[in-house]
Amino acid sequence: MIQFKILSGKKAGTAWKARRFPVRIGRSPGADLVLQEEGVFEEHAVVQFAAGAGFTWQTRPEALASINGEPAREAILHNGD
Numbered sequence: 001m002i003q004f005k006i007l008s009g010k011k012a013g014t015a016w017k018a019r020r021f022p023v024r025i026g027r028s029p030g031a032d033l034v035l036q037e038e039g040v041f042e043e044h045a046v047v048q049f050a051a052g053a054g055f056t057w058q059t060r061p062e063a064l065a066s067i068n069g070e071p072a073r074e075a076i077l078h079n080g081d
Contacts, residue, residue, distance in 0.1 A: 002047065009037040021055075023047040041066065044070070047077070053061060054078075 002018040015032050025033045026044040033043070045059040055077040059065045064070055067081050075081075 005032060006035075009035065011035070018047065021047065021049040 002023070004016045004018070006012055006016065017031065023033060024031045024043060024047045024050075025035065025042050027036055027040050028035065028042040031043070035056050041060060041063050043060060044063045045057060045065055048056050048058075050056055053076055057065075057067065057072060057075045057077055059073050061073070067075050067077070
């Protein structure tokens with residue numbers, strides 16, 4: 001399980017738990033984690049579980065995202081990220 005802590009925007013201060021993968025993040029009503037914020041694409045990012053690698057993060061090419069304050073398009077997630 002992964003827990004996302006929302007740090008800014010309309011849902012700031014809330015947490016959301018992912019219970020199945022892949023997790024699709026975006027504005028789309030069909031996303032698992034819906035974020036209705038300016039600058040968020042319909043399909044902004046996806047978190048997947050890959051055996052041997054762990055949890056991976058990937059944004060669509062034109063989307064912006066950061067992990068621990070650093071720009072990230074693709075990343076392997078670690079505890080606390």
